[in-house]
Amino acid sequence: MPKVGIVMGSDSDLKVMSKAAAMLEKLGVDYEMTIISAHRMPETFFEWAKAAEGKGIKVIIAGAGMAAHLPGMCAALFPMPVIGVPMSGKHLAGEDALFSIVQMPPGIPVATVAIDGGMNGAILAAKILATSDSDLLERLKAYSAEMEETVQKKADKLAEIGYEAYINSQGK
Numbered sequence: 086m087p088k089v090g091i092v093m094g095s096d097s098d099l100k101v102m103s104k105a106a107a108m109l110e111k112l113g114v115d116y117e118m119t120i121i122s123a124h125r126m127p128e129t130f131f132e133w134a135k136a137a138e139g140k141g142i143k144v145i146i147a148g149a150g151m152a153a154h155l156p157g158m159c160a161a162l163f164p165m166p167v168i169g170v171p172m173s174g175k176h177l178a179g180e181d182a183l184f185s186i187v188q189m190p191p192g193i194p195v196a197t198v199a200i201d202g203g204m205n206g207a208i209l210a211a212k213i214l215a216t217s218d219s220d221l222l223e224r225l226k227a228y229s230a231e232m233e234e235t236v237q238k239k240a241d242k243l244a245e246i247g248y249e250a251y252i253n254s255q256g257k
Contacts, residue, residue, distance in 0.1 A: 086141035089116040089210045092133070093148040094155050096120055098172050101203040102148045105170070108207035112224050114214065117142070123155045130155075134162035144210040147195075148203065150174045153185035156195045166213050168206045169195040 089109055093102045102118065109116045117140070121130045137145060145163055147156035148170040156169030171182035179200035186197045198205040208225075215222040243251045 087115045087117040088141060088143050088214055089114055089207070090133075090137050090140075090142040090145040091116055091118040091148075092145060092155065092159065093118075093120055094122045094124075094150070098148045098150065101170060101172060101201045102146070104203035105146050105148075105207040105210075108204045109211065112207070112211045112221065112228065114207075114211055114221065121155075123149075123158050130158065131162065134159050137163050138165065144168065144213050146170060146203070146206040146210055148172055148206075149186070150179065150182045151185075153182040156186050156197075157189050157193060160189065160193045160195045166210075167195050168209050169197045170203050170206045171197065171200045173201050 091102055091105050091109075093099065099120075106116060106118055119133065121133055123130045134145075142163075143165055145159045145165075145167045147159045147167060149155035150172035151174055153169065153171060156167055160167040169186035171179050171186050173179035174181065183197070183200055186195055189195050196209060198209060208228075211221060211225055215225055242254075246254070
């Protein structure tokens with residue numbers, strides 16, 4: 086049974102939202118992913134958002150660009166947390182979507198991550214679920230330890246070989 090719903094308005098958002106799916110898989114969180122345009126398929130969208138709770142979904146991660154109505158509409162219809170992922174776009178680099186998602190009216194909150202922040206959307210969803218799932222909390226702690234170890238290895242290498250050799254070893 087999916088615990089997280091991942092929804093996006095277009096297949097062009099899949100590059101970013103697939104990072105959310107990959108992170109949820111890494112953390113062992115069940116999810117479902119779909120493409121539904123709130124503007125082009127409003128009836129389908131309403132049905133999906135209203136049915137999400139009954140399917141066991143506890144958190145929705147909604148990716149959207151431009152006017153970014155999808156996260157807000159999810160929050161209006163779904164009674165549990167919604168995380169908005171603003172998508173970068175051709176005209177305003179995603180700032181339009183970011184501003185749209187964070188400026189929700191009172192009573193319709195949407196947690197918002199960085200532009201193109203699908204992975205962080207998944208981590209935030211997992212952290213919300215971990216408040217009542219101790220096994221998931223342990224997997225999140227292990228992921229944090231893994232990140233720390235990765236950064237420490239880079240710091241050790243930098244100290245060992247110096248910054249010029251380090252930069253050259255990175256292909257930059």
